[in-house]
Amino acid sequence: MSVVNYDEDVLIKEQGFDDHFHDHHHGDKYQSNFITTYIFSQDHKIIGKQFLITGMIWAIIGAGMSIIFRLQLGFPDDSLTWIKPLLGKWITVNETTGIGTLAPEFYYALVTMHGTILVFFVLTAGLSGTFSNLLIPLQIGARDMASPLLNMLSYWFFFIAGVVMFCSLFLSTGPFAGGWTAYPPLSALPQASDGSGAGMTMWVASLVLFVVSVLLGGVNYITTVLNLRTKGMTMWRMPLTIWAFLITAILGLLSFPVLVSALLLVMCDRGLGTSFFLSEIFVGGEALNHVGGSPVLYQHLFWFLGHPEVYIIILPAMGLTSEVLSVHARKPIFGYKAMVFSILAIAFLSFIVWAHHMFMSGVNPFISNFFVIFTLIIAVPSAVKVFNWIATLYGGNIRFVSAMLFAMGFVSLFISGGLTGIFLGNAAIDIQMHDTYFVVAHFHIVMGIAAFFGMFAGIYHWFPKMYGRFMNETLGRIHFWGTMIGAYAIFWPMHYLGMAGVPRRYYRFDNFETFSHFSQMNQFITIAAIIVFFLQILFVVNFFVSIWKGKRVTTKNPWGATTLEWTTPIDAGHGNWPGNIPAVHRWAYDYGKDGVEFIPQIVPLTDEEKENEADLH
Amino acid sequence: MADLSYEDSKKLVFKGMALLAVVTLIEVAIALVGKGYVIEGFHLPVWLMYISMIGLSLYKAYFIVYEFMHMKYEVKGLAMSVLLPTGLLVWAVIAFFNEGNSWNQRRTLIKEKNAETIDDTRKSTGSIIDLKDVKNLN
Amino acid sequence: MAHDTAHTDVIPEQGHLEHKDYMDSHDGPAWGGGKRPFKASYGKLMMWYFLLSDAFTFAGFLIAYGAIRFSMPTWPVPDHVFSAFPGGFHGWPLIFVTVMTFVLILSSVTMVRAVQEGHRRNKRGVMFWMALTIIGGAAFLGCQAWEWNTMINEEGVTVTKNPFSTHLQGGTYLTGAEIEGAGFEKVMTETHGKTATYYLEPGAEDIEENRLFVKQNHQKEVLAGESFKEEDPYLITYNHDTHLYEPSAFKTPDGSIHKEAFGPIAFGSLFFFITGFHGFHVFSGVVFLLIILINVASGLYHNRSNNYEMVEKIGLYWHFVDLVWVFVFLVFYLL
Incomplete structure (x- = not known):
């Protein structure tokens, strides 16, 4: 065949199907004013942006x-007095020297909140919430x-969860x-501890609300993907982004409820005096009445969520990367079906490996053997994906735009972070490695920075579609x-710290002979972190300047991509396609x-054209 | 229920009720007979009781999902998309129960060790742990 | 096009986008898009996936229960624990919970009938069977309330105290004279206006920890002198007059004197928590059923293009509650 001539609008009009969309929309009463359009919006595109911007704030x-x-x-002896206006009583200023020190309890609060916020609010809601929507x-x-109303509620539950967590930052006990x-x-x-009182109660409340949000969203995403695909959109014609979002939603749907189970049991231990997770505890020299529970049980329940959660974070990033790599390499994704099956394999394995987070918590070493084996098997589908990404790039006509650079950066980070996972x-x-900076380096590279x-x-690539x-x-x-x-400057050195045995979650290291010679390395990491932070600013x-001042998109399909979102009008209204839905x-x-x-x-395929391999099933 | 007439499906429902009731009664009967409440001195082996009761409960669950919740009449893909994920719990059950059992063993071991009197006459092997104990630790 | 736009306004879960003509007819020509692979409406699908996630919540609880139970050297014997029946009957193992299970099965059956009547668009039929379902659900909750009340107020099980346990060795309960003969002092004190009689080792400091009682059951029948075997279940009597638990003294074959120990406290906390969580599901089911019954009565669903699908959806939820009970029944009452 020679050149394909087509006009998108004509194609949609002739080939698409008429769902009588406009018969029902004589003036959209659901988007009649500012509040229903931008705040309590039920349009998935607006909700996606809400997730994104809330995620950015977090x-x-x-x-x-x-x-x-x-x-x-990095600088344990330097004064932090300048930050006292922000942190208040958590900075104590020595009256004679004028040196302000961070309260150790608040250091732990900061570490805790950093983890909670980034894992749940940013990389779960901000990532899969944004792009799934x-x-x-x-x-x-x-x-x-499928249900725009529940979709809207999903965002607002996330928002309330965030409000509760934010309020907990201002408790007098931290x-x-x-x-x-x-x-x-x-x-x-x-x-x-200080934060274990009201702080923990609000933490639980916030997370339960968050789980409600995840479930509302997840049920919606799954149903939409399974039941609302347009004519001709078989499962094997779906872009890998959609596969990733579908599997992510399933993971969330199955794992977050178990977290709720664990949190409700914790609340019983706190409030009702039960002993699900407590046994033989002394506080302040006094024996408590709690007998017979096991803290390891909580860890099991938590990581039954926690490990799938890691993939809830990384799978959407993998999907976005696959799509962006293919579009900007101007090549079909290599091994489409292998990509799908490796997503499925990773998702399955993520439910049977959770105890590898607990090898040193007193898990029975016998059962640990199985967890080691299952864990190492994950390397196979992960390697398949990496191989396919690189093969997609090979021989491609690569456009080095920002989106593409970040997608390639993802592959790099996923490799270097993933390899250390095999160690752990x-x-x-x-x-040797557990609870050291090696772990910190591993998971920050592979699921933090990579995600x-x-x-x-995704943002650079779909910004033209969003705004x-x-x-x-x-x-x-x-x-x-x-x-x-x-x-890399931040996290690469951390591997060495970890291998030398520097433990994570310590307030300062200069009291330890063994670790004191790492002080310059810690300074280096801190400086790198500050620079990276300002780059994100x-x-x-x-992002925000471009919303109003960015270069305008003039064609519907600025990247020359094949997927359906680029057939909608540049400023697509509610309902996405003004007339027929494309087939x-x-x-x-x-x-x-x-x-x-x-x-x-x-x-449509021309007469002499063959379908691609993935279609022949 | 498209393939059944109204009268047939009505009958099926009450049959289902009878079935569930009978299965529940059998379960209770196994529990009572097996533990010697009915016939003096007659016990069933514990494993047999457990396996039959778990099996019957799973059958009840299957019946509720397939008949009452109409899973039987849904497309296979829908049924699989709901039922297959529950398979992920199998390994969780094995691992958690194994863990529970191991906590029990360790607590017992600790209790025994605390009650033990130290045998001073035993010669030092140069090893910190007595190999005999290692076996028990599992 | 059978429906008008005004009609959309009363469908809350439908949102604003009227998918109806291509979503809600099962295989009619109106679906112009691709094949709907699951041939089910999005509402039913969402209910299924919600139930799947809820199943994992319960699985989390039940698996935690299993792990804790495996970690305990003893566990109360269910047919000893659950052997009371309304009307003051005792020693009827598992009879009451069997009745409860029947009630729940019955309410499931009536729910199926309501759904079937919905398929026939028989409004009165739907209302009749739904009302029966609600009665069934309420009856189940009532049974559960009675069971909890018996356990808490009569037998003295709480989330932090479990007087039910199993003997780790055989022995014989001692009479007051035998205990005194072994060198214990008889003590009589006033508590709550009643006299409590117990026996103390001379010089024991922690009275609550060390006092021994003569075995008597809740009906005040003295059981001293009775023998028991290893693995026999027992219940530490809660004295309603003195508000004291009465761990009794017994003698093992080697001649040493022991006291009944409390059972694993996890039993009570897990029982109340998990049956409570299930009961909460039943309760919310009853509330939803009531709301939907009112909607049915108002004729809301009768004119909808998807008819009584809402009844089907709440039906799924209701059967799920029954399904969970199958497993709660299995692990708490049978095993």
Whole structure:
């Protein structure tokens, strides 16, 4: 075949199907004023933006906290008096020297809140919440989510969860300070520490609200993907983003309820005097009445959520990366089906490996063997994905735009962070490595920074769809290179700290002979962290300025992508397509096929054209 | 219920009720007979009781889901998308119960060790742990 | 097009986008899009997936229960614990909970009938069977209330105290004279206006920890002199006059004197928590059923294009509650 000639609007009109959308929309009474359009909106695109912006606010708060405790770790003797206006009583100023020190309890509160906020509010809600909402209806060809009302509630439950958590920061006893995993007894005994009282209660309340949000969203995403796909959009024609969001939603649906179980039992231990997670405890020299429970039981329940949660964070980033890599390499994704099956395999394995977080908590070593084996098997589907991404890049006509740079950065980070996971997954090596900076480095690279890179790739790539404008490309590249180098500068040295045995969650190290010679390395990490933090501020500025001042998008499909979201009008209204819903005739990755640069999914196959391999099932 | 007439499906419901009631009665009967409440001195082996009661409960669950909740009449994909994920719990059950059992063993071991009187005559092997104890630790 | 736009306004869960004509007819030509693979409306699908996640919440609780139970050297024997029956009957193992289970099964059956009548668009039929279902649910809650009341107020089980346990060795309960003969002092004190009689080792400091009682049951029948075997269940009597638990003295074959120990406290806390969580589901089910019954009565669903699907959805939830009870019944009462 030679050149494909098509006009998208004509195609949608002729090939698409009429769902009588306009018969019901004589003036959209659901978007009649500012409040229903932008605040209590039921449009998935607006809800996606709400998730994104709320997530960005939380990211700044969470990252800001990390800067404060990094200052403490890098420069333990320097004065923090300048930050007293913000932290108030948590900075004690020595009256003679004028040196302000961070209260140790608040250091723990900061670490705890940093973890909680980043894991749940930013990388779960901010990432999968944003892009599932934005992309699922657009890429499968639906007017909106299955239940827009529940979708809206999903955001507002997240918002309230955030408000509760935010309020807990201002408690006189401080927010919860027992680590984001909230292990008992610190979480189960209100008198265990300052933050274990009201702080923990609010932490639990916030997380339960958050789980409600995840479930409302997840049930919606799954149902939408399964039941609302447009004509011709078979499962094997879905872009990998949609596969990733679908599996992510399933993971959330199955794992978050178990967290609720654990938290409700913790609340009983706190309030009713039960002993699910407590046994033979002394506080202040006095024996408590709690007998017969096990703190390890909580850890099991927590990590039954906690490990799938890691994939809830990383799978959407993988999906976004796959899509962005393919579009900007102008090549079909390599091994589409292998990608899908590896997502499924990872999702399955994520439910049977949880105790590898607990090798040193007193888990029976016999059962640990199985957890080691299952854990190491995850390397296989992960490696398949990495191989396919690299193979997608190979020989591609790569456009080095910001989105593409971040997607490639994701692959880099996923490799280097993933490899250290193989170390930690071995129970024997974990004896040395557990609870050291090696662990911190591992999970920050593989699911923290990598997930952020996937998110940035998504934001730069779909910004034109969200706001009808481009983000500033120069600032984007500065953002990428600074963050890429900076992220490695922060976390690479941490591997060495960890291998030397430097424990995580310590307030300061200079009292330890063994660790004191790492002080310069800690300073280096802190400085790198501050630079990276300000680069993210640069990104936020770029984001908001571009919303109003960015270069306008002039064509519907600025990146030359094949998926359905680029067939909607630039400023798509509620319902996404003004007339018919487009019908789909091919998979999402027809790039460079038969000499044509790209063929959108809505273009019918010509007579002599063969479907791609993924369609032949 | 598209493939059944109204009268048939009505009958099926009351059959289902009878079935569930009978299965529940059998379960209770196994519990009572097996533990010697009915016939003096007659006991069933514990494993047999447990397996049969778990099996019957799973059958009840299957019946409720497939008949009462109409899973039987849904598309296979829908049924699988709901039922297969519950398989993820199998390993959780094994691992958690194994853990519980191991806590029990350790507590017993600690209790025994606390009650033990130290045998001073035993010669030092140079090893910190007595190999005999290692076996018990599991 | 059978429906008008005004009609949409009264469907809250439908949101604003009227998907109806291509969503809610099962296989009619109106669906212009791709095949709806699951041939079910989005509402039913969402209910299924919600139930799946709720199943994992219960699974979390029940698996935690299993882990804790496995970690205990003893566990109360269920047919000893659950052997009371309304009307002051005792020693009827598992009879009352069997009745409770029947009640729940019955209410499930009436729910299926309500759904079937919904398929026939028989409004009166739906209302009749739903009302029966609500009565069944309420009756179940009533049974549960009675059971909790018996356990808490008569037998003295609380979330932090469990007087039910199992003997780890055989022995014989001692009479007052035998205990005194072994060198214990008889003490009589006033508590709550009644006299409590117990026996103390001379010089014992912690009275609450060390006092011994003569075995008597809740009906004040003295059981001293009775023998028991290893693994026999027992209940530490809660004296309603003195408000004291009465751990009794017994003698083992080797001649040493022991006192009944309290059972694993996790039993009470897990029982109340998990049956309470299930009861909460039943309660919310009853509330939803009531709301939907009122909606049915008002004729709301009768004219909807998806008819009585709301009844089907609450039906799914209701059967799920029954389903959970199958497992609660299994692990708490049977095993």
